[in-house]
Amino acid sequence: MPSSIPDIVISRLPIYLRALERLSQEGHEVTSSHELGKRLGISSAQIRKDLSHFGGFGKQGTGYKIAFLREQLRQVLKVEREWEVALVGAGDLGSAVARYKGFAERGFHIACVFDSSPEKVGRSIDKFSIQSIDQLPSIIQERGIRIAMIAVPAEHAQEVANTLVGAGVKAILNYAPINLSVPDDVHVQYIDPVLHLQRMTYYLT
């Protein structure tokens, strides 16, 4: 596999994977770049080009075998295994994240939940027992956790990110409405639904 696939290509692969899983659930066994493109609003040429980075998953005219392409994409994205994820923040937002079933269903297992509030530590959110943030570095290092989600107030998010990075975390999903500064080898993605709403209001008349 080539060592350097453009980031924009990688960012589209999970979207293809999700569409393939959907097609599979609907009982399809074969698809085409045309059908995928129609579902996703992406040109079929773009899809073929993106997938060509990883070798020949299918031929024009014969289509893609969904089960095969899906497994290949899962391997490329390294989601054929289950990942442990740490969650920091057990307030309203963190609790909602902890309760969201979509993570475990798709291979991301919340392994531990941390909070700094003495009132929260020791309590539970569903099956998760809330641990003190003081224990975060040792627990993350022991378990070899590389992925974390931040669901603390904006003013504490950078400090939490620094602690996570210090403990060896390399991928952060940040729910706090603030941009984070992290070293180059750490990846950050953001979830802020209000940003998405504000992107759309511009177009409303």
Next chain:
Amino acid sequence: MPSSIPDIVISRLPIYLRALERLSQEGHEVTSSHELGKRLGISSAQIRKDLSHFGGFGKQGTGYKIAFLREQLRQVLKVEREWEVALVGAGDLGSAVARYKGFAERGFHIACVFDSSPEKVGRSIDKFSIQSIDQLPSIIQERGIRIAMIAVPAEHAQEVANTLVGAGVKAILNYAPINLSVPDDVHVQYIDPVLHLQRMTYYLT
């Protein structure tokens, strides 16, 4: 104001606005494209170019007055007013969305919550009384609601989107893990945290 600003520029404006609001909370009154760029990981040249689409918000060397730039961006994005939003789906995910305080704090007011399940209709999530999806078209039309959030299972999301579009909704924030087909004049944004995680695992070794 020019009639056609590139979509990619519009997509960055909410990020600038969020950073300005943060700077303001921290007590700053003036900022620069350099400082904003450092905070956001975007080049200062890009920021100046983006903002130049909307006229002169500041001059190189003198910096931007935060309060002024913030108000200008709020007007451009049409978020200087409060927007009513309809929420469809009152399961685990929909309930979490309904309880999330970040919408109201930033000008998006959930005006009504719908579900198709007779067991849920009539119940409440916090202050929201769940209404039958059968009432959705008339309520949305009466109240002139243009924005909706979908938090139903993937297999029902397209049908819900069709109903929303039929009722006059022009902007949809879709939490269901599926791509939606909508007319060209309807905007859709997606929230799927698993996609963001899958974008990062590729880079983990």
